[in-house]
Amino acid sequence: MSHEFQLTHDIDLEATPEQVWAAIATGPGIDSWFMGRNEIEPREGGVATMTMPGFTAESTVTAWDPGRRFAYRGKAAEDGSFMAMEYLIEGRDDGSTTLRFVHSGILTGDWEAEYDALKKGNPLYLRTLAQYVKHFPGRTAVPVSAFGPQQPDQDTVWAAVTRATGLSKDVREGDEVHFTIDGEPIDGVVDTVLEPSFLGVRTDDALLRFVGGGGMVLTGHHIFRDVDQATAERTWGDWLAAALA
Structure with a gap:
């Protein structure tokens, strides 16, 4: 149909x-x-x-x-x-x-x-x-798309992603964010929330987006500095795998 x-x-x-x-x-x-x-x-x-x-x-x-x-x-x-x-x-x-x-x-x-x-x-x-x-007027970003392992349901994904980003499950827009990835500190603010499928975080040099549905999750990040796309996608893929382990 x-x-x-x-x-x-x-x-x-x-x-x-x-x-x-x-x-x-x-x-x-x-x-x-x-x-x-x-x-x-x-x-x-x-x-x-x-x-x-x-x-x-x-x-x-x-x-x-x-x-x-x-x-x-x-x-x-x-x-x-x-x-x-x-x-x-x-x-x-x-x-x-x-x-x-x-x-x-x-x-x-x-x-x-x-x-x-x-x-x-x-x-x-x-x-x-x-x-x-x-x-970020006048700037352009490197898109970073990485996929995490399939989970039983979206609530499991949401709990894991919020925990790994140092946030509570009932996160709200405006909450401060502090976590690390591959030893690099990430400091920002939550700019968008749609529980349990979308979490947006803005930092000084990135728009980080965690997007999910049906027990899956991927990053839709936009990095406003010079990074290697393939390396960044591997790093974030490893981060998701660890967060959902």
């Missing part, structure tokens, strides 16, 4: 339209708040790719109006499912920007669960975008 869907989200951003465009329509910009390593061919009909460990998704740019509108559509799967993204930028008199994000497509299989995940997940990524343009 298939289901056509459309989700619309509006968010106000403390950034100019030019800054927002760089964040949502260039590879390095998208790397700094969304998923994986991204490349965008800057024209209508161009190719957009997103690469995660062991996975690459390819899309076609369907709208390219710099500073105003950017859209792309993924290839349809054999069952007809696909996703399309559209960003509409509107500048404000005070120099800020209102962004409308429209996520549409066709879902198949257990579409209700996938739709619910998108409905909850999209605002979380947009909040990361807001953190990026506010706290």
